[in-house]
Every structure is written in C-alpha cells, then in structure tokens.
Amino acid sequence: MGSDGNYFFVKVIDKRVVHAKEPWTDHWLPFTNLDLLVPPFDVGSFFCYKKPAHGDFPDILKTLKDSLSRALTLYYPLAGEILWNEAVGENQFRCNNRGVDFIEAVADVELKELNLYNPDESIEGKLVPKKLHGVLAIQVTELKCGGIVIGCMFDHRAADGYSANMFISSWADIARFEAPSMVPSFQRSILNPRCPTTYSSSIDDVFALFEPPTKPDHEQNSSGDDHVLINRVYYIEAEQLNKLQLLASENGRRSSKLEAFTSFLWKIVALSMEDSGNHNKMCNVALAVDGRSRLSEGDGEEKEKLMTSHFGNVLSMPSGLKRSQELKEISLSNIATEVHEFLQTATTKDHFLDLIDWVEERRSKPLVAIAFASKEMSVMVSSGTRFHIMDKMDFGWGKVVFGSCHVPYGRQDCYVMTLPSPTNHNDWVVYMHLPMAQMNYIESHAGHMFKPLNSDYLQI
Structure with missing residues (x-):
C-alpha cells in the first residue's frame, strides 16, 4: 500500500500478556495533581525499522517480550490497571501486575509502501493496537520486506510524551542488554501541594x-x-x-x-x-x-x-x-x-x-x-x-x-x-x-x- 491508496492486510499471529519479571507487591498508587489535568483518553506512538541484519522474527519477538518483562519491573504501573479505589473515592493505579497485552502480527506491505502521510489509512487499526485492557498495549508487526513496526497505545493519564519516550527508550536499552539510561521515579511527594494551598x-x-x-x-x-x-x-x-x-x-x-x-x-x-x-x-x-x-x-x-x-x-x-x-x-x-x-x-x-x-x-x-x-x-x-x-x-x-x-x-x-x-x-x-x-x-x-x-x- 502507498500513495495509490491500495489497502494491505495485517494478520495477527499471536496475542500474549507480558507481566513484569519481578512484580511489586500489589498496591495502589495515586495520581498526582498534575495527572488529574489529563482527560481519560488514549494516545499512541509507533516506530518503523528496516529489516534487521541479524535474527529472524521469532527471535526478535522473544527478545522484545523478555526485555519488556524486565522493563515493566521498573515501570510497574504500566503493568497494572486504573481502577476506582473505594477507600479514597477516586481512580488510582492498581499495581497488580495484570500485564501488558502484546500482539504479534505480519503485514503484506513493504516499509517503503506505507503511506505515512495518511496514518488513518496505514496506521489506525493496523499497526498500532487498540488498548482494550490495562494501561498499555503493544503490537509488533513484521512487514513483507522484513522491516518491523512497533506500535504502542498508552492511557494518557499514566504518561505524557516525555514519560512514554522514557519508557520506550529504557525498553530499548534493556533489549540491547544495557542498563536503562534512566530509572523512573514514582515518588508522589515531589508534587505534593503546599500547606496551606495558595495560588494566583x-x-x-x-x-x-x-x-x-x-x-x-x-x-x-x-x-x-x-x-x-x-x-x-x-x-x-x-x-x-x-x-x-x-x-x-x-x-x-x-x-x-x-x-x-x-x-x-x-x-x-x-x-x-x-x-x-x-x-x-x-x-x-x-x-x-x-x-x-x-x-x-x-x-x-x-x-x-x-x-x-x-x-x-x-x-x-x-x-x-x-x-x-x-x-x-x-x-x-x-x-x-x-x-x-x-x-x-x-x-x-x-x-x-x-x-x-x-x-x-x-x-x-x-x-x-x-x-x-x-x-x-x-x-x-x-x-x-x-x-x-x-x-x-x-x-x-x-x-x-x-x-x-x-x-x-x-x-x-x-x-x-x-x-x-x-x-x-x-x-x-x-x-x-x-x-x-x-x-x-x-x-x-x-x-x-x-x-x-x-x-x-x-x-x-
């Protein structure tokens, strides 16, 4: 498919749930006050790669899932859910290691044929997954040329663009068997309000x-x-x-x-x-x-x-x-x-x-x-x-x-x-x-x- 408007097909070959390798104790994590300014909608991102010089698609998928599991140990709220906490009367992260939906797919289109100018035709519903559960969903698709597209869909209440990129770059570091360039902080106290509150x-x-x-x-x-x-x-x-x-x-x-x-x-x-x-x-x-x-x-x-x-x-x-x-x-x-x-x-x-x-x-x-x-x-x-x-x-x-x-x-x-x-x-x-x-x-x-x-x- 390309600018000529021809369609291509994506075939899902497997669906898994990837859990954090070393799950944290099940607990609630509150939103910060700045999280509460974000509406409850999803935002996606995708990354396109040429055909890897080494390794076939099954090996690449194994590496991605193993490294994702390790990354979720650091980014544990992404492996949880956003649920209503009756005890406090508000939505919070339930850090329960529910896991991340991970979709494996193949597409009968070459990377150079993707109409990236029109994501409604080439990306929507094809190369970026719909998030049906949890906080994050991921799809990895092999193209006809051997190229790879990694698509992610986040609950925006969990992450802004800066944070989403922090997570994906850490996941990439771990996939290369390197230490993450940044370890995330979920310390809520740094965004606590003052006492008494005051504002312009x-x-x-x-x-x-x-x-x-x-x-x-x-x-x-x-x-x-x-x-x-x-x-x-x-x-x-x-x-x-x-x-x-x-x-x-x-x-x-x-x-x-x-x-x-x-x-x-x-x-x-x-x-x-x-x-x-x-x-x-x-x-x-x-x-x-x-x-x-x-x-x-x-x-x-x-x-x-x-x-x-x-x-x-x-x-x-x-x-x-x-x-x-x-x-x-x-x-x-x-x-x-x-x-x-x-x-x-x-x-x-x-x-x-x-x-x-x-x-x-x-x-x-x-x-x-x-x-x-x-x-x-x-x-x-x-x-x-x-x-x-x-x-x-x-x-x-x-x-x-x-x-x-x-x-x-x-x-x-x-x-x-x-x-x-x-x-x-x-x-x-x-x-x-x-x-x-x-x-x-x-x-x-x-x-x-x-x-x-x-x-x-x-x-x-």
Whole structure:
C-alpha cells in the first residue's frame, strides 16, 4: 500500500500478556495533581525499522517480550490497571501486575509502501493496537520486506510524551542488554501541594472545571465530512522554518521556531474558518509546557534528578483566544507576540506550584484546559522535537527510520505535534489531527510549507 491508496492486510499471529519479571507487591498508587489535568483518553506512538541484519522474527519477538518483562519491573504501573479505589473515592493505579497485552502480527506491505502521510489509512487499526485492557498495549508487526513496526497505545493519564519516550527508550536499552539510561521515579511527594494551598487567579486563565457542553458539537452550517477529524503527517524544511521565524520576528522581538509555527498555525486555522463561512468565530490555540525543569529550579541536584526521572504528567496548557477575523487581519509578528505572552505565564516554577495547589482544592471534580472547556475551535500544539527519539529507540537492530505519535480514531480534540526529522536535523516532521476542512485549507494554501511525508524524504 502507498500513495495509490491500495489497502494491505495485517494478520495477527499471536496475542500474549507480558507481566513484569519481578512484580511489586500489589498496591495502589495515586495520581498526582498534575495527572488529574489529563482527560481519560488514549494516545499512541509507533516506530518503523528496516529489516534487521541479524535474527529472524521469532527471535526478535522473544527478545522484545523478555526485555519488556524486565522493563515493566521498573515501570510497574504500566503493568497494572486504573481502577476506582473505594477507600479514597477516586481512580488510582492498581499495581497488580495484570500485564501488558502484546500482539504479534505480519503485514503484506513493504516499509517503503506505507503511506505515512495518511496514518488513518496505514496506521489506525493496523499497526498500532487498540488498548482494550490495562494501561498499555503493544503490537509488533513484521512487514513483507522484513522491516518491523512497533506500535504502542498508552492511557494518557499514566504518561505524557516525555514519560512514554522514557519508557520506550529504557525498553530499548534493556533489549540491547544495557542498563536503562534512566530509572523512573514514582515518588508522589515531589508534587505534593503546599500547606496551606495558595495560588494566583491566573490559573483560572489556563484550566477550568469541566462541564458537559449544552450546544451541538459542530456549527449548524457544517456539511458533509468537513468536521470529521483526520490525521496527516507532513515535513517542513529548515528553509521554510527559518523564513517563518523571520516573519514572526519582524516587530523586533525574536520568536522561537515553536512560537512562529504556532502563530502561523493559529492564523491559517482562522483563515480556513473565515473561508468556510464561520465568520468572526472564536479560535483557541494552546501550547503544552513541560514543568519538570521549572519545578526543580533552585532546589538542588537531587530534586532536579527526581523531576527529570518523574514518570507521569507534568504539563500545563496555556492558551490564547481571538476571533478569526482579527487573526486574519493582524500580522504574523503580532500574533507571535500574543503567543509569547500567554506562553510565558506558564513557564515559571511559581505557575506549576500554584497549579498543583489549585488542583488540590478541586481533586474530586473533572478538570480541563480552558482552551477545551467549550466547543469553540481549539488546537493543542505540543513540541516533541526535544525527545530525540531517532537516536534512543534502538532495540538492537538499528535506529528508527521513522517514529511518531498517533491519535486514535474517535478523539475529538484537535492536536498537532512537532517532531524531529529522521533525515535532516534542521527539518521538522509535523503530525496533525484536525478537521478535514482545516486540513484541506492548509494543503491548498500552505502546500509550500506542509509537504506530505513520503518514502523518498525518509530515504527508504
């Protein structure tokens, strides 16, 4: 299968449950306050490899299962379940070594034929598993050419992108018979609230209590499939990123590439709304901010190590809100200034300490990022360019040809992640989960920047 749209078949040859090699005593592990800011949905990732030079598929599967079992000894909540703890009246991790569903499969398609530009066609329901039980599910698929795809699906309440990559890189280290480069910490006390709790009112600009919406999911004038969310993967060349950064810096303040990209995305989504007849509607953009380095500022080397190795969610999601007409009319550099200003509110230690305290007073209630508190158009942007996944996910048969997140079918939140390019360190790969109308507009009006990912670019 490839860009010609031909389908391929995946055959499951075995299903196992892999348990931690040395299980911990059965116990409950509570969510941290920052875990409670994440909705109960799944998030996936997948990694593509060329045919290993040594070892056949059965031997590779044995190595992967054995090393996974050892990795789960360190990452023991991933081998458990998320269940209601009656004693405390909230969901928690039940660390009971229920195990991880492990699917073995073969596919009648070559790596170079995978249409990675369209994950809905090539990945969804084929190379990344559905998580039916527990916290994590894994599928390993051998392709017709001998290449291998490893697909994972996590409960997002257990891990953010940083943590998921920590686990997979540790699993890869163990598969190569090396010590994990990082041992995870599940120490809850480092994210405990202060006593008494205290926080700035600015937290109410970032998160809110979740209330089920009372209005329709989509505008009454939307038609056909335009509102259906689809997945696409593009690459953006370094030259285009540099031009974008210059445009976003024209007002004298140098924007980062992420600020410039977010500004451009915010503007083009607004333009697509105006073009489709949704005139002057509200348009949100949010940015995921990792708090690990912020929370350890000034607290010494030991706290820094604990935060670096903390497994879970340590994210804030500041956002900006403007009408589409205003975004259409103002310059990219002025939008970039807006992005910089709302982003700065969530990049301090005090913000994350306040956020922990804010959640503490609302632990029993569902919470949500303010950008997604209504049914207005909202897009979350997350940066994965710092994860260096191409170098760390070597299971013993070579580096990743391509790796990416994957948003499973049915998720209704708009999500965009920037990723490192496997072929040019200055380029970006961008995974996008947006309504079809917005995606079509982006392709027709910004095709010079967003180029469909293909095997030629990946050099496979």
